[in-house]
Amino acid sequence: MPKVVDHDQRRAELALALWQVIHEQGIDGVTFRAVAQAAGVSVERVQHYFPSKDDLVLHGCRQMVASAVVDHGPPEAPGDPRTAAEELRSLLIGAMSESVDFKIGASVWAAYQSKAAxxxxIGAIVTDALAERARALTRLLAGARGRGGREQPAPTSDDRRDALRLAALSEGLTLRVVVGAVRADEARRVIQAEVDRCVNDT
Structure with missing residues (x-):
């Protein structure tokens, strides 16, 4: 019986290898050979799934966004304000830590954001992802303020402004954690305090 090949799994494994290369060498350092070496496969295997380096890099960017949506992207704000506030904190903090996996993921996403310019x-993928994140944060903040449920008024301009400020705070502190300028527990406390302030500032 011929061996069944899970092509989606193969592409996912190559994406992980790609991210390792980006973490260590930046996007401009990506080559088929470097990714093949990181994945422990032949160059031909990588080229079988991705005919060009650009295809590989774009796939990695899409995969990173898709993983973030699955892990941290609630489709809509819960009706209960307390639950919405908890999910807002979770979305802003994510898996923030001093772990190697977190630092690799955050540094790769920062590389994609830089390359988007x-x-x-890459710019289209990144800007769409950031816009969707801002919408999710706005929905959750409005819900935490008691006006985001299905039968409640829509988010206001104040909700959108404050959600953008929270996003910028989270993104800036994430970079500081990655480079070791701020401890992850300190960054989490700052974000939690700012969320509490924003939720109560209605």
Missing amino acids: SSPG
């Missing part, structure tokens, strides 16, 4: 393909 010069790559239209």
Whole structure:
């Protein structure tokens, strides 16, 4: 019986290898050979799934966004304000820690964001992801303030402004944690305090 190959699993494994290369060498350092070596496969295996380096890099960016949506992207704000506030904190803090996995993921996402300024393909993926994150944060903040449920008024401009400020705070502190300028527990406390302030500032 011929061996059944899980092509989605193969692509996922190559994405992990790609992220390792980006973490260590940056996006401009990505080559088929470097990714193949990180994945422990042949160069031909990588080229079988991705005909060009750009295809590989874009796939990795899409995969990173898709993973973030699965892990941290609630589709809508819960009706209970307390639950919405908890999910808001969770979305802002994520898996923030001093772990190697967190630092790799955060540094790779930062590399994609930086490359978005010069790559239209990456730019489209990144800007869409950031816009969706802002919408999710806005829904959760409005819900935490008691006006985000299905039968409640829509989020206000104040909700959108404050959600953007929370996003910027979270993203800035994440970079500081990655480079070791701030401890993860300190960053989490700052974010939690700012969420509490925003939720109560209605």
